[in-house]
Amino acid sequence: MCGRYVLALVRQMLEDDGMPVEDAPADGGNGVPRNSYNFAPGYHGIVYRADTPDAGSAPPHSHQATDAGNPAGSSATNLDTVKYKLQSMKWGLVPFWTKRNPDFGKILKTINCRDDSLSTPGGMWASMKTRKRCVVVAQGFFEWLKVGPKERIPYFTKREDGHLMCFAGLWDCVEYEDSDDKNYTYTIITTGSNKQLKFLHDRMPVILEPGSDDLRVWLDPSRQEWSRELQSLLKPYDGNLNVYPVTKEVGKVGNNSPSFIIPLDSKENKSSIVNLFANISDKNNASRKKPRESNELEILSQAKAFNYRK
Numbered sequence: 001m002c003g004r005y006v007l008a009l010v011r012q013m014l015e016d017d018g019m020p021v022e023d024a025p026a027d028g029g030n031g032v033p034r035n036s037y038n039f040a041p042g043y044h045g046i047v048y049r050a051d052t053p054d055a056g057s058a059p060p061h062s063h064q065a066t067d068a069g070n071p072a073g074s075s076a077t078n079l080d081t082v083k084y085k086l087q088s089m090k091w092g093l094v095p096f097w098t099k100r101n102p103d104f105g106k107i108l109k110t111i112n113c114r115d116d117s118l119s120t121p122g123g124m125w126a127s128m129k130t131r132k133r134c135v136v137v138a139q140g141f142f143e144w145l146k147v148g149p150k151e152r153i154p155y156f157t158k159r160e161d162g163h164l165m166c167f168a169g170l171w172d173c174v175e176y177e178d179s180d181d182k183n184y185t186y187t188i189i190t191t192g193s194n195k196q197l198k199f200l201h202d203r204m205p206v207i208l209e210p211g212s213d214d215l216r217v218w219l220d221p222s223r224q225e226w227s228r229e230l231q232s233l234l235k236p237y238d239g240n241l242n243v244y245p246v247t248k249e250v251g252k253v254g255n256n257s258p259s260f261i262i263p264l265d266s267k268e269n270k271s272s273i274v275n276l277f278a279n280i281s282d283k284n285n286a287s288r289k290k291p292r293e294s295n296e297l298e299i300l301s302q303a304k305a306f307n308y309r310k
Contacts, residue, residue, distance in 0.1 A: 007024055007025065007033070007046070007086065010024075010046055010086065010137055010164070011024050011086060013163070013164050014048065014086075014137070014164065014210065017163065017164075017210035017211040018210070018211030019048065019084065019210055019211055019215070020083075020084055021048070021084060021085060021086055022051060022083040022084060022085055023051065023083075023085035023086070024085060024086035024087075025086065025087065025088045033045050033046045033088050036256055037250075037256050037257055037258055037259075037260040037261060038250050038253065038254075038255055038256050038257075038260055039091075039138070040091075040253045041091050041092050041104075041107060041108055041111045042090060042091060042092055042104060042107060043090070043091055044088045044089065044090050044091075045088075045089060045090075045091050045136060045137075045138070045186065046086055046087075046088070046136070046137040046138075047086070047087050047088070047089045047134045047135070047136055047137070047169065047171055047184075047186050048084060048085070048086055048087075048134060048135040048136075048137055048166070048219075049084065049085065049087060049132075049133070049134035049135070049171060049219065050082055050083070050084055050219055050220075050221040051082075051083040051084060051085045052131075052221045054173040054182065055131070082220070082221060084219065086137075087184060088184070089171055089184040089185055089186045090183070090184065090185045090186070091111055091185070091186060091187075091188075092107030092108065092110055092111050092185055092187070093110040093111075093113075093128070093170065093171070093172055093185045093186055093187035094107070094110070094172065094174050094183060094185045095124065095128075095172055095174065096127070096172050096173060096174045097174075098174050098176070099176065099177045100176055100177065100178070101176050101183075110185075110187050111187060111188065112187060112188050112189070112190050113125055113170060113187045113188070113189050113190070114189075114190055114191075114203075115189055115190065115191040115206065115231075115234035115235075118189075118226065118231065118234070119231055121226075125170060127172075128170040128171065128172055129170060129226050129230075130223075130224050130225055130226055131221070131224055132170055132171050132172055133168070133169070133170060133171075133218055133219060133230075134169045134170065134171045134186060134219070135166045135167065135168065135169060135208060135215065135218070135219065136166075136167040136168075136169040136186060136188050137164055137165070137166060137167075138164070138165050138167065139158060139164065139165065139261070140156055140157050140158030140159075140165060140261065141156075141157055141165070141205060142154050142155065142156055142157075142246075142250060143155050143157065143197070143200050143201050143204075144251070145199070145200050145245075152251075153245050153248070154245065154246050154247070154248060154250050154251060155200055155243055155244060155245050155246065156243075156244060156246045156260070156261050157197065157204075157241050157242070157243045158241065158242050158261070159207075159239065159240075159241060159242070160239070160240035160241060160242050161239075161240070163210055164210065165205075165207055166207065166208045166209070166210050166215060167188045167189070167205040167206060167207060167208075168188075168189045168205075168206035168207075168208055168218055168233065168234060169186050169187060169188050169189060170186065170187050170189065171184060171185065171186040171187075172184075172185055172186075173185075188205050188206075189205070189206045189234055190203045190204060190205055190206065191203065191204065191205075191206050191234050191235055191236055192204075192236055193236060194236035194237055194238065194241075196240075196241050196243055197241070197243065200243065204236065204237065206233070206234050206235070206237075207237040207239075208233070209239070214233050217229065217230070217233065218230065218233055244263040244264070245263070245264045245265075246259075246260055246261060246262065246263065246264055247259060247260060247262075247264060247269075
């Protein structure tokens, strides 16, 4: 997943799609979401949720809407009175009952939650699915296509219409026994892939339409019991997506470049390579009278600039 936007832009785009934002972390503050073209587990991402207490309870004077047959948007809660906020949370859910800060290996196991694991009572997700539902905001996501025993090609997927992706997610808040700090974490719910993505992987994130009734139902804090209606929202995306291969450099955590979401065969990528060699040639011609050491340093400088851009 990728947190590609500064918070001010995310906020504006969500509000343009009918998703009000009453509060958001300040740009540049501690723990704000990481703006990255190569977002990885353990990074802080952008989560949109109802502004409820950390226990996930419903706002005052609201009523539970637990009837599995309720149509979308028919909750007893006046949704106009519910406030929503953007919050910085770490990707990789840590349940509230956890005593000690888990290692990275354990966090990797909870970056995703299967939709079918929510269809039965009990289990790890029992408290989150009823009181701590959220939307994870991103521009798109990467998946790798296996083309051989050892070779995989990264693909980037985004909405065709350019809107932000709103992944269905769950969140939690934990305080470890040796600290008073609150730690907010999240997981992204996955479901079976749609027709566009089946060639790539058998699962995909649940993508909710911004500002839709489905999204409002998912975020409604008064729905504090799991229902068939909530379960039915966890389905493959039926809109149009752009899916295309990108540079393999995205496969290394720590690499970060805007070109990671540019199609591999695009003119922009090709022109970058052409311009690189043209610039190096110009530099060489202009510096033939310079000492050899200086010329080599300039070539290295061009190469580093290209590595940063591509």
